[in-house]
Amino acid sequence: MATQFRNPDAVLDVNERPSTGKWIGLSIQHMFAMFGSTVLVPILVGLNPGIALFSSGVGTLMYLLITKGKIPAYMGSSFSFIVPMLALMKTTGYPGIAQGTMAVGAVYLIVSILVSLIGSDWIDKALPPIVVGPIVMVIGLSLAGTAAKQATINAHGNYDLKFFAVALLTLLITIGFNMYLKGFMSLVPILLGIIAGYIIAVLFGIVDFQPVMDAPWFKVPDFQVPFVTYKPGLYWGAILSMAPIAFVTMTEHMGHIMVLNKLTKRNFFKDPGLHRTLAGDGTASIIAAFVGGPPVTSYGENIGVLAITKVHSVWVLGGAAFFAMIFGFIGKLSALIQSIPAPVIGGISFLLFGVIASSGLRVLIDKQVDFDKKRNLMIGSSILVIGIGNAYLQLGQYQFSGLAIATVLGVVLNLVLPDKAKSELELEAQQNAKA
Numbered sequence: 001m002a003t004q005f006r007n008p009d010a011v012l013d014v015n016e017r018p019s020t021g022k023w024i025g026l027s028i029q030h031m032f033a034m035f036g037s038t039v040l041v042p043i044l045v046g047l048n049p050g051i052a053l054f055s056s057g058v059g060t061l062m063y064l065l066i067t068k069g070k071i072p073a074y075m076g077s078s079f080s081f082i083v084p085m086l087a088l089m090k091t092t093g094y095p096g097i098a099q100g101t102m103a104v105g106a107v108y109l110i111v112s113i114l115v116s117l118i119g120s121d122w123i124d125k126a127l128p129p130i131v132v133g134p135i136v137m138v139i140g141l142s143l144a145g146t147a148a149k150q151a152t153i154n155a156h157g158n159y160d161l162k163f164f165a166v167a168l169l170t171l172l173i174t175i176g177f178n179m180y181l182k183g184f185m186s187l188v189p190i191l192l193g194i195i196a197g198y199i200i201a202v203l204f205g206i207v208d209f210q211p212v213m214d215a216p217w218f219k220v221p222d223f224q225v226p227f228v229t230y231k232p233g234l235y236w237g238a239i240l241s242m243a244p245i246a247f248v249t250m251t252e253h254m255g256h257i258m259v260l261n262k263l264t265k266r267n268f269f270k271d272p273g274l275h276r277t278l279a280g281d282g283t284a285s286i287i288a289a290f291v292g293g294p295p296v297t298s299y300g301e302n303i304g305v306l307a308i309t310k311v312h313s314v315w316v317l318g319g320a321a322f323f324a325m326i327f328g329f330i331g332k333l334s335a336l337i338q339s340i341p342a343p344v345i346g347g348i349s350f351l352l353f354g355v356i357a358s359s360g361l362r363v364l365i366d367k368q369v370d371f372d373k374k375r376n377l378m379i380g381s382s383i384l385v386i387g388i389g390n391a392y393l394q395l396g397q398y399q400f401s402g403l404a405i406a407t408v409l410g411v412v413l414n415l416v417l418p419d420k421a422k423s424e425l426e427l428e429a430q431q432n433a434k435a
Contacts, residue, residue, distance in 0.1 A: 005265075005266070007264055007265045007266075007312065009265070009310060010264070010310050010311070010312050011309065011310040011311050012310075012311045012312060012313040012316070013264075013312055013313070014070060014071075014072055014264055014266070014312050014313065014314055015069065015070075015313070015314065016313050016315075017313065017315040018311075018313060018315065018316065023315065023316065023319055024319070025188050025191065026188060026309070026311055026313075026316045026319070027316050027317075027318075027319025027320040027322070027323055028191060028320070028323055029188050029190050029191035029305060029309075029320075030074060030302050030305055030316060030317060030319075030320035031320045031323045031324050031327070032190070032191055032194050032337070032340075033190055033299075033301045033302055033304070033305045033348070033352065034056070034074050034076045034299050034301050034302050034320070034324075035053075035324075035337050035338075035340075037076060037077065037079070037299065037301060038052055038053060038056050038076040038077045038299075038324075039052055039053065039077075039337075039338060041077035041078065041079060041082060041294050042077060042293070042294060045082060045085045045086055045089060045097075045294065046086075046089050047085075047094065047097075047292065047293070047294060048221050048222045048292060049334070049338065050219065050221030050222075050328040050329070050334060051221040051222065051223060051224070051291055051292040051293045051328065052077050052288075052293045052294060053221075053324045053325070053327055053328035053334065054221055054291065054293070054324070054325050054328035054329075055284075055287060055288035055291050055292070055293030055296065056074070056075055056076045056077065056288075056293070056296055056321070056324050057320075057321040057322060057323075057324035057325035057328070058284075058287050058291075058321070058325060059075040059283075059284025059285070059287050059288055059296050059321075060073075060074050060075045060284065060317065060318070060320070060321035060324075061318060061321045061322075062280065062283050062284055062287060063075050063280035063281065063283070063284050064280075064314055064317065064318055064321075065280075066276055066279050066280035066283060067268075067272050067276045067277055067280050068272045068276070069314050070266075070268065070271065070272045070314070071257070071260060071268050071272070071277060071280075071314070072260065072264070072306060072312050072313065072314045072316070072317045073256065073257075073260065073277075073298045073299075073302070073303075073317065074298065074299045074302040074317055074320060074321070075280075075281065075284040075296040075297065075298060075299070076296055076297070076298075076299045076301075076302075077293070077294045077295075077296060078249055078294065078295045078296055078297040081100075081101075081104070081242055081245055081294060081295050084100065084238075084241040084242050084245070085097050085100075085242075085294060087241070088100065088235075088237075088238050088241070091237075092233075092235050092237075092238060093230075094224050094230070094292060095224075095226075095230050095231075095232055095233060095235065096235040096237070096238035097238065097242075097289075097294070098224065098226065098232070098289045098290075098292070099232065099233075099234075099235045099238045099239060099289075100235070100238035100239055100241060100242030100243065100295075101242065101285055101286070101288060101289035101293075101294065101295045102285075102286055102289045103238070103239040103242055103243040103246075104242055104243055104245070104246045104249075104282070104285050104295045105282040105283060105284075105285035105286035105289065105295075106243075106282070106286070107243050107246035107247070107250075107282070108246055108250065108278050108279065108281055108282025108283075108285065109278075109279055109282045109283070111250065111278055112274075112275040112276070112278035112279040112282065113275070115273075115274050115275040115278065116273070116275035120269045120270060120273060120274040120275070125415075126411045126414065126415065127254075127258065127411065127414075128414060129363050129364060129367035129369050130364075130369050130375075130376045130379050130380060130414065131379060131383070131410040131411060131414050132258050132360075132363055133360045133361065133363035133364035133367070133369065133380070134360060134364075134379070134380045134383035134384050134387070134406075134410065135255050135258065135360065135383060135387070135403075135406065135407055135410060136255065136258055136259050136262070136356065136357070136359055136360030136363060137357045137360030137361060137384065137388075138255075138360070138383060138384060138387030138388055138402075138403055138406055139252070139255050139256070139259065139300055139356055139357075139360070139403065140300070140304075140353045140354060140355070140356030140357030140358070140359070140360065141353070141357045141384075141387075141388045142387055142388050142390060142402060142403055143300060143349070143353040143356075144353055144354075144388075146349070147346050147349035147350050147353055148346070149346070150167070150342040150343060150345050150346030150349065151163060151164055151167030151168075151342075151343050151346030151347060151349075151350070152164050152167070152343075152346075153342075160343075162204050162205075162206060162343075163206070163341075163342070163343040163346075164343070165204070166197065166200055166201050166204055166206065166341065166343040166344060166347065167343040167344070167346045167347035167350070168347065169197070169200050169347070170193055170194075170196065170197030170200065170343070170344050170346075170347030170348060171193075171347040171348070171350045171351060173193055173196045173197070173200075174189055174190065174192070174193030174196075174197075174347070174348060174351055175351065177189035177192050177193055177196075178308060188309070189308065189309070190305050190308065190309070190348060190351075190352070193347075193348055193351075194340065194344060194345075194348060197340075197343075197344035197347055197348070198340055198341075198344055200344075201340075201341045201343065201344055206341050206343070207339055207341055208339060209339065211335045211338065211339060212332060212335045212336050212339055214335075215331040215332045215334070215335035216331040216332070217330065217331055217332050218329060218330065218331060219329065219330075219331035219334075220329060221292070221328050221329070222292065223291050223292050224291065224292030225290065225291065225292070226290065229292075242295070246282075247404075249281075249295070249297045250278065250281075251403070251404045251407045251408070252297065252298075252403055252404065252407075253277070253278070253281055253297055253298050254274070254407075255403065255407065256298040256299075256300065256303060257269065257274075257277055257298075259300075259303050259307075259356060259359055259360075260303060260306070262359055262362070262363055263303070263306055263307055263312065263359065264312050281296070281297060281298065284296045285297075300352070300353065300356055301349070301352050302317070302320075303356060304351070304352030304353060304355050304356050305352065307355040307356065307359055308351065308352070308355055364380075373420070373424070374420075374421040374423070374424060375417050375418070375419060375420065375421065378413065378417065379410055379413045379414055379417070382406070382409055382410065382413065383406045383407075383409065383410040384406075386402055386405055386406040386409060387402050387403050387405075387406030387407075388402070389402060390402035390403075391405060391406075392405065393405055
């Protein structure tokens, strides 16, 4: 009987469960990591942040169930749909957003069925290391601007030296925690870094406690349930504006799975299968639509936590989902977390996003990708600049991110370019002739 694989680099591997005390701390750390972005999307659009928290938790648990507890991923609010959601809020209101979100989930489910029928062997051919490595780097580095903005720009849109000081101190302290702490404390450096950064932000006078004081202890989120709180209609505009973007987030989600494959030394495209991970993501969005949340997708922030702590346990991600659901109902706790200033999140993000980018670099090193070959140089260079620069494609009201464009271009170039350039073949022939 074959023994189950265990990643020797992991502190806690995918299916290993920590003790109760460690479990709580590790899960709360993941909740803090995703919190800022998950509540930011509904705040920008005009939805209820408590619902977004709750739906992200339920969606994550459903994702873990569908993927048979084999993939440590967290589902949070997706930024890709902000533009169409803002437009829909001014016309149809949430009912249109809900229908668009359901359409997004349906696209994922349809694609997952197609993948289950034709298999996923094509992935290895379409996504070799020269494509995967740069894409993973882009996932981390394309977020660098967001982290930098959080770390330097205040609520009035002006550069703030205090913000930058708080961000840098948060970063340096978190690095120190990573390097010098031992035992359980070495597993929660991100959580400790956020707490330390929060205290520093308080000392710098950039934390507003008034929303925390005003918030009730218990508050039921303003759920939006079809046929209960509103009468759903047929909104073709919402469907046509949101459904195509599912193909964009799908490529980003596959990029996240590539990173997780690297971190956990597994191939989730084969086990539990790409069809399951797509189905899990799509189902999470459909669940969000039925309670009043935005579309969801896998989160780079949480992958960064996995990379830094080497704790890959799905039990920890499930715990984070549970706490997110609970926090959606505890008004003061939600308000306290929402009061974490942007520079604290920015300082932490410097590290989280950088670790993701470094994982992509490690793919290239481990696979010994030869950049003396013109083919590899052309593919890697194109992916990096288009993705990091976010050279997005705007077609009418549809916008495809630089990451999506870079991914598609990388796959196409890998499939059509010859193994060697003509000049390389000519040089090789000359060398052989001399020999």
